[in-house]
Amino acid sequence: MSHPIVERILSGDAPFNLKQAAARGAMPIPREDLIELWVLLRADPDDEVRMACKENIAGVDEAEWIEILPTHPFDPRVLDFAVRILGRTPTLLQAALQNRGVTTDTLEWLAQHASGAPLDSLLDNQVRLIQSPSVVVAMLANNGLNPTQVRRIFDLSEQFFRDHPEIPSLLELRFGLKLGLAGGAFAPDLREEVLPEQELPSEILTLASIDEATLAAAEAEIPVALLIEEPIPPEEFKSLYQQILNMSIPAKVALALKGNKEARMLLIRDSNKVVQQAVIGSPKLTDSEVESIAKMRSIPDELVRQIARNKEWMKKYPILKALTINPKTPPGVAINLIMNLLDFDLKMLLKDKNVSEVVRREARRIWEVRNTRKVVPFKKH
Incomplete structure (x- = not known):
């Protein structure tokens, strides 16, 4: 729920001078509520209010957006703005997609219009896709899908959407992929047939x-x-x-x-x-591919450990970070890597509820060690 002053302004019940003051940021309300108000008033009919809000939005730096987007209970319209507009910056899109308040309509728009990493981020959130199959339908209408993404959609659909009224036919029509015929490890009735190693x-x-x-x-x-x-x-x-x-x-x-x-x-x-x-x-295999593999939620533990044992890969920060923050990474492996994270990523990890409690706890411990000022006793001479 928004701050009472924000609700009053948005409802039209507040005096105009109160709206002007809020647009300028001259109101004693939390920063997150001011940002929400600025986003929602950025198309206000009044020129002064509209321009003030746009200028203030432009003044919110990337680090602040990354800090507040994942967890603050923003109005869904703010999160839609974050995905469509701020989301042109990959890190901001990633932060926005972590917020559970993002609506299905917003995800459908992203699924149909995005390409590359944003689609990978959507596919990583399988729980949401299972809850909202319409997002998968929208994704299948996207001409920017690459073969790897098609494979991921196919695997997900083989497991969860065989009986969906649209997804199987879309997969077959667009990509010639028929569910139930090459179902991999997900099809119990075909398991013996599709595991060639047996x-x-x-x-x-x-x-x-x-x-x-x-x-x-x-x-x-x-x-x-x-x-x-x-x-x-x-x-x-x-x-x-x-x-x-x-x-x-x-x-x-x-x-x-x-x-x-x-x-x-x-x-x-x-x-x-x-x-x-x-x-x-x-x-x-390139470093960027290893990074992509390290981000996968479906990666087996054996491969996680194999990547972690490779000293050359662990010298590459994007790979190390991807492996450390991946909820699929066994806690014992992640804990050994946490100390190598930069402060910003460490702070994000200790707030990430997707990873295990033991990993968050270790991240918090390291954060506190790094950021607790050492008191040097004063010595009299």
Whole structure:
């Protein structure tokens, strides 16, 4: 609920001079309530009020927005403004999307118009997508989806939306993907059929035991388009995606090691651990891809630990940060990384209710150690 003065101004019951004073920021009310008022009055009919609000909004710096957006109970219209306007800055969009007050209408707009990282952020919040399937429907109307995002939507839909009135048909119409036929680990009735490793001899069920001859032979199954580091056109992606699903384990391993970014980002979500390990071990894997993998909520514990053990990757702050703040990261791993976070990220982590209590507690302890002033006793001479 807004501050009483804000509610009074917005309802039209307040004197005009009170509205003017609030627009200038000359009212003794909390900063968050002033910001809310400025956003809601930025289109006010009065020129003076409108200009004052716009100027004050422009004066709110990025750090302050990041501080207040995730948790303050803003009017949904303010959060809509944050997503549509402030959201042009990735860090501000991320902060806004953490607020549970963002409406489904706002998320639908974002799902249909965004591309790249904003869509990844939406896909990371699977709980909200399950609660609001209309956001997934809106996303499927987005022409900016990349193959990895399509794969994530397909996996989510295979698990939760098989009986939805629109999602299955949209997936099939746009991408040629039919739910229930290649359902991965999510389809109980197909589990034995779609886990190829159960049909393979035990001697090739570990990455180390797949010899070079086997990999060389398996490369014949790989389409050339998946070996070239170029974007895959949507019309080609449909058939290539189906081919990946039907590949043998050795072929998937060969593709993980020698394929392009699109292939690696699909294969990292494969149900077979050998394939996942091959992606992590690929000599073509870039730091930005490792960062993306470290952010995934579906990443297995084994891969988390494998990334954390890589000293070179842990020297890259974006990767370290992604792994530390990922709720999927085992607390024992996260706690060992927290001390390396910058103060700003450390402060955000200690407030993040998505991570475990033990991680937040350790973040708070380190924050207090860093920010408690040391008292030096005065010595008389």
